[in-house]
Amino acid sequence: MKAHPARKYASSTDVARLAGVSQSAVSRTFTPGASVSAATRAKVLQAASALEYQPSIIPQIMLSGKSKLIAVVLGGLGNPYYAEFLQELAQQLEPRGYKMIVLYAQSDYGFEVLAAQLASYRVDAIISALAVLSSTSASELTAFKIPIITFNSDERSPWIVSISANNRHASAQMAQHLLARGAKRFAFLCGPVDSPASQHRLAGFRTALQQAGVEQLIVLQADHFTYESGFETTKQCFVEAGKPDAIYCANDVLAMGAMDALRFSLGLNVPKDVLVAGFDDIPEASWLSYDLTTITQPPVLLVKTALRVLEKMLAQPGQKQLSVTLKGELVERSSTNRSSSRKA
Amino acid sequence: MKAHPARKYASSTDVARLAGVSQSAVSRTFTPGASVSAATRAKVLQAASALEYQPSIIPQIMLSGKSKLIAVVLGGLGNPYYAEFLQELAQQLEPRGYKMIVLYAQSDYGFEVLAAQLASYRVDAIISALAVLSSTSASELTAFKIPIITFNSDERSPWIVSISANNRHASAQMAQHLLARGAKRFAFLCGPVDSPASQHRLAGFRTALQQAGVEQLIVLQADHFTYESGFETTKQCFVEAGKPDAIYCANDVLAMGAMDALRFSLGLNVPKDVLVAGFDDIPEASWLSYDLTTITQPPVLLVKTALRVLEKMLAQPGQKQLSVTLKGELVERSSTNRSSSRKA
DNA sequence: TTGAAAGCGATACCAC
């Protein structure tokens, strides 16, 4: 059986021919606010529906150079926060008429190759959940002259704006919270070494503890921001590191891995034996089996901020924009509350 | 301060002018396998890099009608399975040179509007995690003549192919598993009424129970596929429905909500008092605080299958394709194992 | 190997 030829879309010229009008008339019929007589409009619409005419946006992209496409780069693997973020982005982008091209990447290595591909689609901007890590990456990306919004990055340029959580401040708050809950020996469970967010959270936590007179801080190092990594790192390092009674984790997924290692592998009770806290406030954090104290970083707010910055960048390309810091707030749940009546 | 004009990309004509060659020569330089002399090529490449030339894919789309864009429609809200699916899709689509346009939609209502927008970008296909529910939707979508792949839908047409889990068979297996574990009074926690997947799972479960001589099945009805909905429905309906000793849930997220309602709201132990099982095998299902028995539906396999079907559809547009059923398998964990040594 | 020219499908501007 012979393969069909690829589907051929009807063009405005086809519609014009069938309707017995000019191609311009067809274009006007589909342009809101353009002047067409009712008679012409009717003829056009009928012909259009007969041919299943679907106007193409492609020629407009060619003329205008604007595609109404926003590229979204996600750094995959296991953080539900990304899913929330993506969905929120979709919802806020939709009414503005943008569509999202979504890509996954493991690290900012090779980001330039990605950017080149995206440039060939003439995307209007790139929003990257992946941090731009090196100044090499940053300058290569800058060459594309595409507005880039990134999160928790230290690098920036007129074309790269970073939006960050108030990692240091919120982590200081967390230190105070844990101190107030009676913790004495603290641990911080880091994410991958190249994560600026993780480092800033550690720094803020450490500083606040020092200011409260606590000099010692056990630092556990997870390889990935995953449950499994949180679990294994906690299981292997907890005892030899000297049994802290409070663990603050670089994000929620790590914290849940840590909690389960404590409970099911080390036979400890959370929060009775050890307090555990995280960062992000993913939906799973409020699931009662974890009920994790954490720092909220509402995706709605994050996206709203990102789009506000984006609009400015699109209005004034190449203009230096200020970096933005969001304020995350501590959400107290039973993972750090010994007096809670919660069963486990 | 005056706003800059929008970024203007260099065109092949610009490069040609600077290099002192024809525009065709530039095009050939960037077309693998085209015949250009080394000298010309060198001149072109130098000029291109000076102008930061990035070939546009847009004119090709216009000429060929193929955009190398695949639209992915997700039905939002709280099912981590979507995130896994999306990531896997990204990874398998990338080496084939496709980019994804991602959209969220609440239901297949308004799907045609979405499809129209996607058609205007000349997407090559649509992959929809959302089920196509009504035959009205189906026929309207068919009019676009865009290959559509959907999941767990009953509707189909030459342009719409559905890929389904073996919902009935796997659910029958689950019934046998729960019977073998000693359950006597069964409940099924449904998802939204308009979900075909949920209905097929219920049907398979009920039939298998009947074949085993169990006539009674309590059916609980959740409004959404969310943790919260699973929690509330279980909490409110469990007792009045007559205390089952095994609950099979239409998906994992519901199951986790159910587990927590049993534990923290009703004071029951899982699995000692009640066995709980789900469907999907999301990553959270293997987190030890839940350790949920469920049916795997590996995203890798799902995506691999989807793309195999897609390739056929693209090769033979409008040709009737066979629907596909995947085989999911039961994964037994401690949520249905009373003798497990797991602590909680 | 090279350059000139046609063509894709829309919008915008121009006379009429």
Place this chain on the structure above:
DNA sequence: GTGGTATCGCTTTCAA
């Protein structure tokens, strides 16, 4: 209100 025409940036075909 209408139709003709230029235009965007490529790939492809055809002559040289």
